[in-house]
Every structure is written in structure tokens, then in C-alpha cells.
Amino acid sequence: MKLKKGIPVIDQGDRLGFWGGKFGGNFVPETLKKPIEDLEIQFNKLKNDKNFIKERDKYFKNWIGTPTRFIKLDNLTKHVGGAQIWSKVVSDANGGAHKIYNATVHCLLAKRSGKKVIIGDTGAGYAGKMLSMAAKKFGLKCKIFMGAKDIKRQQPNVKAMKKNGADVVPVYSGSQTLVDAVSECMRYWVANCDTTAMCVGSTVGPAIFVRICGWSTSQISRELKVQLINEFGEVPKKLKLYNCVGGGSSSFGFWNEFMDYDKKQVEFIGVEAGGPTKSKRHAAPLTYGSKIGILHGAAQYVNQNGDGQIEETESISAGLDYPGISPLHCFLKDTKRARYTAASDEEALKAYQIVTKYENLRPSLEPSHAFFVALKESKRFSKDTIVIINSCGDAYKDRGILEQKLGKKYVKSN
């Protein structure tokens, strides 16, 4: 298995949509073959269309607010005493997270194909919130599928979705989290694909959704590359990019522009959700050696039992609470381009406390996982090493959990 240079990773799949011959694909019911093919034709044409890119960039700039900040975390750097610690504050983007890029692109595509309704899944509620924002912006009706458990634990985002006029559909099947929300969303699409567009909230699902999402979030690394050159005059010689990985959309977007650099120069570190220290059901298929299986239309490493039933996961962060992982990350793992590890619930909370103590930055629980590993490893790096953590979400949505785990006083003081 080999990563090719000079070709975008999203375009390195084979004729049937498999990366490295075995990750991804289109394991979908016959009914969805046609709408997926239509979307493939549309996307393949538009991604090279100058007018479409112009339109995308216009909304990215004026509505999402690109570029997001690239800042040095001086106090943390001093506190840790090793590498220089920086952050790409993607949570600056309109809505407070990276999910806005994919949502915007899907709405632009839906609009061009004449669809009136767009549906989507959500875990932490960000994908849903952003889709509801973009749908409102582009005049589309919006329906969001969300696990009943997630609805309870991510209320601020649920309220935002409803405020944007979206219909939030609670999903009560299975574990009542993201995995079931994606299933239910796909089922709804099976029954309504003639009138409705579907947006998959991460770089997961049938191959075309993996590609569209990866193409959209790559905005993050496009910006970062420019910012690095402005700051350092070049892409630094020792650069390490830390990102949390749930489905894998923010990390893929954070890395994409640097794919062709030698990993000795630009290293990618993906941090999965290890769940509570005492649990077993970690949402970390790459770290803990899960087997390849099929989930939501794509072959990937996935937590499952011997029979092939998908296993429930457990994580404090709803956005990482997913038993599978993007085929793109399976491909990056097996080609050894990226390195993957996990942080536990407790470690993520600890990192949140440290970051908020030293910096004026409030990463949500998802990037807090990445912060934990980055801060731990930075100690042993030289001073000319540049460590960057993608702070891809804001902790506002986690108020309830943070208050419960760390106490009211702590949350208020931040």
C-alpha cells in the first residue's frame, strides 16, 4: 500500500472507491446507487470548476470568516518547557467548529442540483448546528438526526439547531449516539433520495461523502500553510501537527496540504478517544487494533465483535464517540504517513484544565484529547520544534459536562 505524491489523497481511490485497495468503497443499498452516482458526477465536475471554487471561497471568506487564527501559546510553551506550542484556532470559524466547511459545500452542491431539503447526522451537535446554519443561509429545509443520548449531553447545540429552523430528529435505536444517528440518516435518505440531499457529517460513509468532506475541510491546512510561511518564512523543518480523530474530518483537513512532505519534517499525530480509563469500549479503532469491517457504507477499521456486530463505544466527547474511522485515516495509518494514539476521558479533562489555566483558549473536549498528547510529548522535543494543535471546537457546547466533572466554579471562572 502506497501513498502517491502529487495527487490529492481524496482522489487516490480506485474505480470502486477503495483507498489502498481495501478502505472505503460503496457498500450501499441498490436504491442509493443512483443518487450517489449523480453526486459523484456533480462533484468531480465542480471541484475543478473555477466559478464554483470562486463561489466556495467567497462564502468561506465572507460568511465562515477565513482564515482562522494561528497563534502561539506562549504561556503553555513556557510551562511545558520543550517545543514551541502553537494552535490553529479553527473554532474561530462561524459557528465555532470546522464542521461548517463541509456543511457549506454540501449546501452549495444541493442548491445546484435543485434539491429543496438537506439532511444530516450529528454527534456532538456541531455537524448538525453547522448544517442548519448553512441550510438557513442557502434557503434549504433541514433535518438533523441525533442520538437521544447526545441530545441530552449537547443541549447548547441542539438549541442552536432548532433556532436555525432545523427539525431535530431524536434517534432511540442502539446506543443512541452518533453511530445510530448516521444509520437513521442514511435510512431516511434511502426513502427520500429523489427530493433530498444528504450531508454526512465527517469523512465517513460511502466514498463520495469521504471525498467531499475531505475536500471541504482541507481549507484548514491551506490557510495554515500560508500562515506558517508568513510566520517562519518557510514550512518549519520540524513540524508536528496534533489533531483529535473521531470520524476524522478535522484532522484530515488539518494535514492535507502537507501530505507530500517527508514525515520527518511534517509529522501527523492523530489522537483518538480512549474513553474512561476503566472502560473497555474505547472509540479508538486505530490505536487499539480493531479489525477491518463495514460500517455506514465503507470498509474501515471498526470496533466490532467476532460476528461483525458493531460495538458500542464510550467517550466523554460526543464528537469522538464513533466505533469506526474514516477510510482516509485507515489509509494514512497503513501507509505509515500518520501516527495514531489515544487519550482517555480523564486525560482530556486534565488538558482542558491546563490549557484554560494558561491561555485564553477554550478547546472543546474533542481537541482537548489532542492537547493532552501534544503537551505530554512537547516536553521532550527541542526548542526549534513547532507543535501545532488544531483547536477545532469551542467548549461552549460542553458546559454541562464540564460543570458536572470539574465543578461549577471552575467553568464559570473560564
Next chain:
Amino acid sequence: MLNPISLAFKEAKKEKRPALLTYTVAGDSSKKQSLEILKEISNYADILEVGVPHNTPVADGGQIQTSAYRAIKNGIKMNDIFKIVRDFKKSKNSKPVIFMGYYNMIFQYGENNFLKKCKKSGVNGLIVVDLPWPENKIFSKKCKKNSINFIQLLSPTTSNKRLKSITKDSHDMIYYISMLSTTGGKLKVSPKKILANYNKIKKISPKKNCVIGFGITEKTISNFKNTDGLVVGSQICKEITRSLSNRQNPVINVSKMVNKLRKKIS
């Protein structure tokens, strides 16, 4: 010699009626009970679809999901499902059996192992919901080699060009999904329109037995008497759920229902 599935269609045709196909989930609500249900309904049904329960079913509606979760919760494993079929095949009224499920279960078992076990247990055909054409080309050839019918699915969104390629690669039986819906959806398309699509398929591929599924219930089934076969699934699963919550015997109730269905098309 005709394979058992084609033979079942031939027998039904002799009686000038469509073949009746039922769908029940293996292990719903227990291993023992699902075997009893198969034994009872085979008095009236011609071909039995046995659902292999999966916990992320992207094409199944509420009724079948409920049955599948119930079976998984009660501990059903792939090997138990093979055993249910093997035991059923030993019974005096045994009928052809088709597995219906999702590809991950086959993938984890190993395609070759899975087919070997199917053959040993007496499974006659396979419907793999999320392994469409052309992705299924290699696997369907393997099935054919093992004398197992790989049943291709067609839907209202299938283009004419695709229709021709798929029917060409199909075995003796094909399955037409009546409408854009998950299983258990209400029939939202007129029977006339469904039959028009059915006739289009038959014109392209007159020799293959084509069944219609999705939205077929006691209420709608008599609209489709002039077809090769009809599948009823969700309504049966619903009846099991209803019986359980009313503390009645699902075996008796389901058997009554299938008897009624059969009468409506005879």
C-alpha cells in the same frame, strides 16, 4: 435439475399464483421460537427468507430493526443461525431458505467459509442488502459455483442501462424493491406503477423469477397477483412484537397471518 428456489416458483405457477416469500429474523424472539415459526409458516409460504440480524442496518425500518435488536440482545450468533436453518431443513415441511443480511457478517465469517457453511446447512440463496452490483460480481460468481442463488436487487432508481447489466449477471431470482423506502414503509406508490416497473424488468429478463418486496402487507398483497412472487417481512415482524407485548404466542399468530396472506393470493 432445477434448484429448489426455481422449483418453488414453478410449483406456485402451476397453481396460477405468485410464490409467497416470508421474512423473519433468525433468533427472534429466541432461537427456539424462530425455528418454530419457520416450521409453522412453511405450511403456507413457498420460500423463507431468514434475516441475519445486524445492529447497524442502513436499509431496515423500525419493525425489522426491533426484531433484529431483540434477536441480538437474546444472544444470537452467526453459528446459531446456521444451526436454525439446518434444524429447519430436517423438518418434514421444509422449504427453500434465503439468507437476507448485511455484508459485514459475511466478511467477518470469510466469504468462502460462509458459503461452505451455507451449503452444509441448506441455505439456498443470499440477499446481501449492502453489496450492490458491480461490487458483488466476484462474490456472486462464488455463490454460483457453490450452487447458491445470489439474488440481485433492483429499485425504482435503477437506470435502464444498469437494469440490463444487473439482470444479465443475476441468477434465477431477482428482487424488485417496490418504492423508495426502508423496509416496513407504507406503500406510497400506486400498484399500477409498481407493476409497470415489474413488467419492464420481466420484458428485459423474462426467464428470471422476479419478486416484489417492500410495502407488501395483508392489505396490499392482492393487488399483485400476476407476479412471480411477493415478499412480506415487516408486517410479520410487527406481529411478533405485538404478540409478545400482548403475552400471546407469536408462533400461532404469525402462522395465522401467513395463512391469510397465502389465501389472498391463491
